[in-house]
Amino acid sequence: xNALRNKVSLIGRLGRDPEMxxxxxxxxxxxFSMATHxxxxxxxxxxxxxxxxxxxxxxxxxxxxxxxxxxxxxxxIVEGRLxxxxxxxxxxxxxxxxxxxxxxxxxxxPLAHNEQDQNQAEA
Numbered sequence: 497x498n499a500l501r502n503k504v505s506l507i508g509r510l511g512r513d514p515e516m517x518x519x520x521x522x523x524x525x526x527x528f529s530m531a532t533h534x535x536x537x538x539x540x541x542x543x544x545x546x547x548x549x550x551x552x553x554x555x556x557x558x559x560x561x562x563x564x565x566x567x568x569x570x571x572x573i574v575e576g577r578l579x580x581x582x583x584x585x586x587x588x589x590x591x592x593x594x595x596x597x598x599x600x601x602x603x604x605x606p607l608a609h610n611e612q613d614q615n616q617a618e619a
Contacts, residue, residue: 501577502577503577504575504578505573506530506550506574507532507572507573507604508550508571509530509572510566510567510572511529511549511568512528513528513567514559514563515563523555524555524556524559524560525554525555525559526559528552529549530550530572530574532548533545534546550596551593552576552596552598553579553596553597554601558598558600558601559598562601566601571604571605572601572603573601573602573604574596574601575598575599579596579597581593581594581595
């Protein structure tokens with residue numbers, strides 16, 4: 497192992513449309529939420545589903561592409577790093593949150609891949 501890295505990969509669906517903010521400096525930031533889920537069998541043999549929500553952000557050109565292409569419900573793969581943020585809410589309470597700062601993404605549509613594979617096999 498060359499180095500220890502802060503790296504995360506998620507496969508999930510967007511919970512809301514991306515929102516892009518452009519700052520006075522000209523930099524832009526795109527944010528959205530995405531859900532991941534995992535199915536597992538409980539001790540008594542019942543299937544359960546664990547859904548986790550993640551905040552995702554992307555800067556600059558990547559964020560602009562995400563804002564242009566993505567929408568609520570789209571299934572994507574996101575890769576990036578975890579950022580821990582501290583802020584004060586409206587009541588003055590100190591809050592923490594974790595954000596995935598994306599450095600790349602890909603639309604994930606297995607049906608399109610299956611149809612494409614089938615079309616290539618028939619050709």
